[in-house]
Amino acid sequence: ILNVEQSPQSLHVQEGDSTNFTCSFPSSNFYALHWYRWETAKSPEALFVMTLNGDEKKKGRISATLNTKEGYSYLYIKGSQPEDSATYLCAARDSSYKLIFGSGTRLLVRP
Amino acid sequence: DVKVTQSSRYLVKRTGEKVFLECVQDMDHENMFWYRQDPGLGLRLIYFSYDVKMKEKGDIPEGYSVSREKKERFSLILESASTNQTSMYLCASRPGLGINGYTFGSGTRLTVV
Numbered sequence: 001i002l003n004v005e006q007s008p009q010s011l012h013v014q015e016g017d018s019t020n021f022t023c024s025f026p027s028s029n030f031y032a033l034h035w036y037r038w039e040t041a042k043s044p045e046a047l048f049v050m051t052l053n054g055d056e057k058k059k060g061r062i063s064a065t066l067n068t069k070e071g072y073s074y075l076y077i078k079g080s081q082p083e084d085s086a087t088y089l090c091a092a093r094d095s096s097y098k099l100i101f102g103s104g105t106r107l108l109v110r111p
Numbered sequence: 112d113v114k115v116t117q118s119s120r121y122l123v124k125r126t127g128e129k130v131f132l133e134c135v136q137d138m139d140h141e142n143m144f145w146y147r148q149d150p151g152l153g154l155r156l157i158y159f160s161y162d163v164k165m166k167e168k169g170d171i172p173e174g175y176s177v178s179r180e181k182k183e184r185f186s187l188i189l190e191s192a193s194t195n196q197t198s199m200y201l202c203a204s205r206p207g208l209g210i211n212g213y214t215f216g217s218g219t220r221l222t223v224v
Contacts, residue, residue: 049210089153
């Protein structure tokens with residue numbers, strides 16, 4: 001069973017700040033790494049799925065990188081906005097069907 | 112707009128009741144999953160199904176069972192609800208092949224009293 005850890009647990013930033021958070025996972029038997037955004041009272045929404053070492057993906061002001069050799073991924077938000085406030089979930093998948101989720105990073109962006 | 116629909120947003124049940132949580136997806140996905148989310152613990156996998164009538168235990172299956180009689184519907188059953196099953200339950204689906212993100216339902220917050 002994979003063990004996925006995220007840090008920090010929560011983060012408060014000012015509007016306009018750039019921020020990043022970390023996801024770490026066991027590098028052995030790695031298959032894919034997922035990032036989701038979960039806003040209050042909504043469904044978790046898929047942001048990125050990455051598989052290759054050195055992968056970088058971008059969606060607007062949000063981007064992510066992947067290092068499968070050392071077992072970590074970073075999520076970056078450039079110029080945070082209040083609407084970015086959400087819990088960001090990382091999940092890792094080995095060769096099975098299962099995704100194992102971290103406990104999330106709760107981001108609050110103050111206007 | 113593709114969807115995963117969970118039948119109830121909020122449920123309150125009594126200890127010992129049999130509880131059914133329903134999940135329906137309209138994307139013809141092979142794989143479906145049930146997670147629960149508790150503060151500080153993240154999403155934990157209860158059961159998953161990789162095809163019709165197939166099911167496998169996740170990491171915390173005790174006290175739960177599932178049913179997948181049709182491809183679009185995956186039901187989670189609490190055989191005898193207990194207070195420690197008070198939680199947010201999330202259903203998700205994905206295609207069987209390829210590297211794809213999950214599509215989640217909006218969750219059912221279950222309170223067992």
